[in-house]
Amino acid sequence: MxxxxxxxxxxxxxxxxxxxxxxxxxxxxxxxxxxxxxxxxxxxxxxxxxxxxxxxxxxxxxxxxxxxxxxxxxxxxxxxxxxxxxxxxxxxxxxxxxxxxxxxxxxxxxxxxxxxxxxxxxxxxxxxxxxxxDGNVYRVLARYFGVDxxxxxxxxxxxxxxxxxxxxxxxxxxxxxxxxxxxxAIQCAPKKPYCLHCPLNESCVALQGNKIEKLPVKLNKTKVRNRYFNYLVPVIEAKDGDLRTVLAQRKGKGIWQNLWEFPLLECQAEANLEKVKQFLPEILELKDIPEVTPLNEQLIVHKLSHQHLHTRFWKVKTKTDLTNSIPIKNLEDYPVPVLIADFIERLKNSYF
DNA sequence: AACTCGGGGAC
DNA sequence: GTCCCAGAGTT
Incomplete structure (x- = not known):
């Protein structure tokens, strides 16, 4: 056959x-x-x-x-x-x-x-x-025909x-x-394939040569880049008593293109409160002096396949009604990365 | 040819 | 932690 x-x-x-x-x-x-x-x-x-x-x-x-x-x-x-x-x-x-x-x-x-x-x-x-x-076919062919x-x-x-x-x-x-x-996907799985009752086991070059775990061969291990994100989460008390905040859409190249996030201050390393206060005017144009407080003590490490995003969210309490501000209850209408979605979820369960 | 682009599940 | 998933587009 x-x-x-x-x-x-x-x-x-x-x-x-x-x-x-x-x-x-x-x-x-x-x-x-x-x-x-x-x-x-x-x-x-x-x-x-x-x-x-x-x-x-x-x-x-x-x-x-x-x-x-x-x-x-x-x-x-x-x-x-x-x-x-x-x-x-x-x-x-x-x-x-x-x-x-x-x-x-x-x-x-x-x-x-x-x-x-x-x-x-x-x-x-x-x-x-x-x-x-696809990835499955590469594996099956590499093993069955013993291609390294x-x-x-x-x-x-x-x-x-x-x-x-x-x-x-x-x-x-x-x-x-x-x-x-x-x-x-099912039989010739990446790890611990079911060779014992495989219909192709007698003619599988890798199995007969005891090379199942060595095939397929793949080069280039991805190196991870560390990035340090500070999300500035505006909290604006509107006249009607509702809380408002601000989202920005990611443009240009890079991750999460066209998705939404809070105004971002990216640094070369973990930033302290003074650092955030120093650069805050470049991110948000406020007319008053805001109250800035960290919302997570330990940095949240969001892992992508090639980047580790060390993240802190900062509450920026202000009375300036920023343009493009939105009601906090509308946050869930916007497409956001999982990192932001998880934060918003915690927000719902009363973070403030 | 090498890099970039997410998130999650299995181990 | 490591690997990899029914890969494609850009540099």
Whole structure:
């Protein structure tokens, strides 16, 4: 029995029932594929269901605002995916009459759709024989064929794509592609794969050579950058007695583009009260002398894959009614990073 | 070719 | 702590 035949049989017997497996609708497949980029199925699934409920068709998504899309995306990370998602929905509606391209080449032109996603949509929706090579496929192929070329090297990317193309089942590409990914996720797992009862164990080069834990090979460990964030949280007592505060939208390059946060003072190291008071006028233009107090004693360390954000929130109590101030009860309407969302959650449970 | 972009779960 | 997830875009 061939490699692909084994994959197809395993898939038929072991596949999970996932919401996007009941359809060939390119819109829904595209949505699921974007959401699952670098994201586990268990984490992405509730977001997929939320999006399908709010935006049943590409027209609904295109008619929404980026702000709404980011709000629904909040917490899923890699927010450029959400911005590209919205831009692509508008493009499909305005330039493609609401129809997604039905070929690999056509799909590649869409923002946020790269080699993997174009292959996935083309094969799943249109039965086009394009191999998918995601993290799961790299692992399965590296182990089964005993390939020790780094999967994230230029040579490796090219080699594994060609290998994937050679061993794919062109007649059953839809099930085969999903099958090899599912096989990698469930059976040929990164750690402690279930080799004992694996249908491919007798011919698996890595297993026979006792190299399961050494494959796949991956280079370049990410180095973490430490950053020191001071969020200045204005607390303004309005005339009606309500509390107001201020949010700012992150612009330009870097993390959390177009998401909202409190006015930020970033320093080279942990800042004390004097430091915050010194630079506060550059962040907030106040007419009075505010009362500034730290809201967390220990720095909150928010960990991203490549940055550690050492964060302190400062209450800035003022009587200046800043322009663009908003009622504190409206804070939850804005798309914010998890770091800010967690803070707002504590705020609800009376932080002041 | 190397870097950047989130957050979370498994270990 | 480490690894990695149904990767893409930029420099």
């Amino acid at each position: 061939t490699f692909s035949q084994n994959i197809l049989i395993w898939y038929a017997q072991n596949k999970r029932t996932l919401p996007w497996r009941r359809t060939r609708d390119p819109y829904k497949i595209w949505l699921s594929e974007i959401m699952l980029q670098q994201t586990r199925v268990v984490q992405g699934t509730p977001y997929y269901l939320k999006f399908v409920a709010n935006f049943p068709t590409v027209y609904d998504l295109a008619a929404s605002s980026e702000e709404e899309v980011l709000k629904l995306w909040q917490g899923l990370g890699y927010y450029s995916r959400a911005r590209n998602l919205h831009a692509t929905a508008k493009m499909v509606v305005e330039e493609y009459e609401g129809n997604f391209p039905n070929t690999y080449e056509g799909l590649l032109k869409l923002k946020g759709v790269g080699d993997y996603t174009a292959s996935a949509i083309a094969s799943i929706c249109f039965d086009e024989a394009q191999p998918v090579v 070329i780094a999967i994230n090297s230029t040579e490796g990317v090219k080699y594994f794509k060609e290998l994937a193309r050679e061993v794919m089942d062109t007649e059953n590409i839809r099930d085969y592609n999903q099958g090899i990914m599912e096989f990698g």
